[in-house]
Amino acid sequence: MTKNGQAHGLNGAGSRKRISVLGATGTIGDSTCDLLAQNPDRFEVVALSANRNAKKLASLAVQFKASFAAIADEGAGAELRDLLAGTGIECGAGKSAVVDAGARDADVVMASIVGYAGLAPTLAALKQGRTVALANKECLVCAGVYFMNERERYGTTLLPVDSEHSAVFQSLDEQDGRHVEKIVLTASGGPFRTWTKEQIAAARVEDALKHPNWTMGQKITIDSATLMNKGLEIIEAFHLFKVRADQLDAVVHPQSIIHALVYYTDGSVIAQASVPDMRTPIALSLAWPERLKAESIKRLDLAESATLTFEKPDEVRFPALRLAKEVLKSGGNTPTVLNAANEVAVEAFLNRQISFPGISEAVERTLDKAASALAGVLPDSLEAVTHIDERARDIARSALCSARPAVTVAEAAAPRI
Amino acid sequence: MTKNGQAHGLNGAGSRKRISVLGATGTIGDSTCDLLAQNPDRFEVVALSANRNAKKLASLAVQFKASFAAIADEGAGAELRDLLAGTGIECGAGKSAVVDAGARDADVVMASIVGYAGLAPTLAALKQGRTVALANKECLVCAGVYFMNERERYGTTLLPVDSEHSAVFQSLDEQDGRHVEKIVLTASGGPFRTWTKEQIAAARVEDALKHPNWTMGQKITIDSATLMNKGLEIIEAFHLFKVRADQLDAVVHPQSIIHALVYYTDGSVIAQASVPDMRTPIALSLAWPERLKAESIKRLDLAESATLTFEKPDEVRFPALRLAKEVLKSGGNTPTVLNAANEVAVEAFLNRQISFPGISEAVERTLDKAASALAGVLPDSLEAVTHIDERARDIARSALCSARPAVTVAEAAAPRI
Numbered sequence: 001m002t003k004n005g006q007a008h009g010l011n012g013a014g015s016r017k018r019i020s021v022l023g024a025t026g027t028i029g030d031s032t033c034d035l036l037a038q039n040p041d042r043f044e045v046v047a048l049s050a051n052r053n054a055k056k057l058a059s060l061a062v063q064f065k066a067s068f069a070a071i072a073d074e075g076a077g078a079e080l081r082d083l084l085a086g087t088g089i090e091c092g093a094g095k096s097a098v099v100d101a102g103a104r105d106a107d108v109v110m111a112s113i114v115g116y117a118g119l120a121p122t123l124a125a126l127k128q129g130r131t132v133a134l135a136n137k138e139c140l141v142c143a144g145v146y147f148m149n150e151r152e153r154y155g156t157t158l159l160p161v162d163s164e165h166s167a168v169f170q171s172l173d174e175q176d177g178r179h180v181e182k183i184v185l186t187a188s189g190g191p192f193r194t195w196t197k198e199q200i201a202a203a204r205v206e207d208a209l210k211h212p213n214w215t216m217g218q219k220i221t222i223d224s225a226t227l228m229n230k231g232l233e234i235i236e237a238f239h240l241f242k243v244r245a246d247q248l249d250a251v252v253h254p255q256s257i258i259h260a261l262v263y264y265t266d267g268s269v270i271a272q273a274s275v276p277d278m279r280t281p282i283a284l285s286l287a288w289p290e291r292l293k294a295e296s297i298k299r300l301d302l303a304e305s306a307t308l309t310f311e312k313p314d315e316v317r318f319p320a321l322r323l324a325k326e327v328l329k330s331g332g333n334t335p336t337v338l339n340a341a342n343e344v345a346v347e348a349f350l351n352r353q354i355s356f357p358g359i360s361e362a363v364e365r366t367l368d369k370a371a372s373a374l375a376g377v378l379p380d381s382l383e384a385v386t387h388i389d390e391r392a393r394d395i396a397r398s399a400l401c402s403a404r405p406a407v408t409v410a411e412a413a414a415p416r417i
Numbered sequence: 418m419t420k421n422g423q424a425h426g427l428n429g430a431g432s433r434k435r436i437s438v439l440g441a442t443g444t445i446g447d448s449t450c451d452l453l454a455q456n457p458d459r460f461e462v463v464a465l466s467a468n469r470n471a472k473k474l475a476s477l478a479v480q481f482k483a484s485f486a487a488i489a490d491e492g493a494g495a496e497l498r499d500l501l502a503g504t505g506i507e508c509g510a511g512k513s514a515v516v517d518a519g520a521r522d523a524d525v526v527m528a529s530i531v532g533y534a535g536l537a538p539t540l541a542a543l544k545q546g547r548t549v550a551l552a553n554k555e556c557l558v559c560a561g562v563y564f565m566n567e568r569e570r571y572g573t574t575l576l577p578v579d580s581e582h583s584a585v586f587q588s589l590d591e592q593d594g595r596h597v598e599k600i601v602l603t604a605s606g607g608p609f610r611t612w613t614k615e616q617i618a619a620a621r622v623e624d625a626l627k628h629p630n631w632t633m634g635q636k637i638t639i640d641s642a643t644l645m646n647k648g649l650e651i652i653e654a655f656h657l658f659k660v661r662a663d664q665l666d667a668v669v670h671p672q673s674i675i676h677a678l679v680y681y682t683d684g685s686v687i688a689q690a691s692v693p694d695m696r697t698p699i700a701l702s703l704a705w706p707e708r709l710k711a712e713s714i715k716r717l718d719l720a721e722s723a724t725l726t727f728e729k730p731d732e733v734r735f736p737a738l739r740l741a742k743e744v745l746k747s748g749g750n751t752p753t754v755l756n757a758a759n760e761v762a763v764e765a766f767l768n769r770q771i772s773f774p775g776i777s778e779a780v781e782r783t784l785d786k787a788a789s790a791l792a793g794v795l796p797d798s799l800e801a802v803t804h805i806d807e808r809a810r811d812i813a814r815s816a817l818c819s820a821r822p823a824v825t826v827a828e829a830a831a832p833r834i
Contacts, residue, residue, distance in 0.1 A: 267714035291596035297684035
């Protein structure tokens, strides 16, 4: 994928781009809505979806005069209907309603549902040939080959929203990757970058949720702390940019100013940088191939931010990165299994059932067990992906028992730096 | 100018690109010839020129089986003829022979003659519609408006070779600058970056020639020490990239890893980086729109190079940068005058006639005097540019007398850090 993809409909000065936002009440949804609100002359809203926050969803739907609002949680459907009564805004509840929201007639669908639940609605948007602004990792991590094949089949333009992949997208030239030698994603290193292995072993949920640079949802913040997030991003980049696994790498860059670097065969490196604000990559995905004039976003001042540092990531203290690289090489259903196991393990960590290192332990154990339990099963359809995902979650749940338990308050009290 | 310029003749796999090198024996010439020698299947050499080194020029002409060799120094013509006797390589001497070399039928002319002398032969190449790889600053600094008009008239593709401008070229998207907010060139800060004003006042020629990162010719090394080089580059960027003067700036970046940054309206910054090796931008200008596979160039290893720092440039200790920014705003003949005065003053410094701060003093005095002496004379033809250049040199030579004299050995002994 390069910047040379097909242009989409900004049909002259008069007409506005029609946007749907899946996951409108989440972190990416907030930033997206902020940009949409600031540019009413450029964008209009078609459909909005949320998981269970009916109040916020209804309020956004009214604010943006959306034509459709969908809530995933069936139980919240009545509340949403009540809130939108008399507004003329159509609404729906349940997973199929969210899929419907993805399929509605928009120019760009912001696919920002967190986790595996984002797969079906994003696929629905993709199959309608909508331009998909992809903020959901799981489409590529769990179902990369299938998802990209469908994208090819329907001729859909895919714009990455993750800051790292947006950076790669912007750093690629028009030569379709022919002269690319290497793609390097940067990682902040998370809150435990400078912690010893022993200190990490005693990390509490509160510690892991303290991301140094970005404000994000809980799941992705924990993934940043384990570096699983960077591993998942490497898998995504593999599918998005059609490079070999050995052309992808990560470098720790604690300031999160440079988001990715593309190395070319002549020694040149093109990189994208910005202050850590998700509105910058979101703005690109909404406006592309144009760019928004986003005055409310702080500009990078290098002379002020002063020092940029870089380190090799430590795969001993952060085994999740190693595991992700391994499944990328193994292929087959292993990335799907990795992702499912990680979702289960992170939730268990957040519920204080397992320790922080227990997350990677549970993932590794699940991969081991799934190697035989799911041997030969390929994630080549939505059904197959769902089957692998569910089976892997079962295995992961039983693997949790043998993962290191959560630290006690007494154990956690000691280490902090 | 964006990467979207017209593609030039790499006529299929079988045929080689035909390259001429003006200034083949200089620093840029050396790097160019190194790349040409490493890629005999991709390039063949048409014409080579040198200033006065007949021996090296003849040797290169034989090595590359050039069809024409031109030496600027008439006195060296006989030596060149003798050296090339029996080789079948045509040769010529004098300024017109170098202009002839520029006009010869090549796909790409590397214009790497240092200083004002590069203008006429580069214009000759440009007027033949050759793709011009521009390493000569003076074409744009002294004759920017005229040069770019001629480029427009003849439909010539212009590829910047300076590492900073090559970086900008590579960081621009295909939107023709519409979404560019700012272009920032990096400066190493030169050998006196951390010196006080008093220490700089006592700097010797040897001190000024110690560039921290790049190996370059003497003139440009001194220009790096005064920061005049960055000022001249800002003027070049103004012409190359069609932005307003207030959209251009410089930032000191002592490691010379990032060469330039393009700021976009959505907060995104695209930057180009590499180890400091001129072969990288040269390779791009030779191969564009392809890229060479240049294995002998060291790759950037960020985890190894570790720390990148940035500072605001100090226009009090380095008044040359201020002067260059001022003439960019004034326009008219002032950039031509600035450049001429700077060439005279740097030569006087290298000859130990004036002190290091004397360089900027002489330039500023020349600008003051030329304001009346050359009032209303515009650099709108080669003749007019030549007239302004010569008159400004006369004024500069007389201004040298009132510039601070060179420091004595005793004065110089003290300061170093």
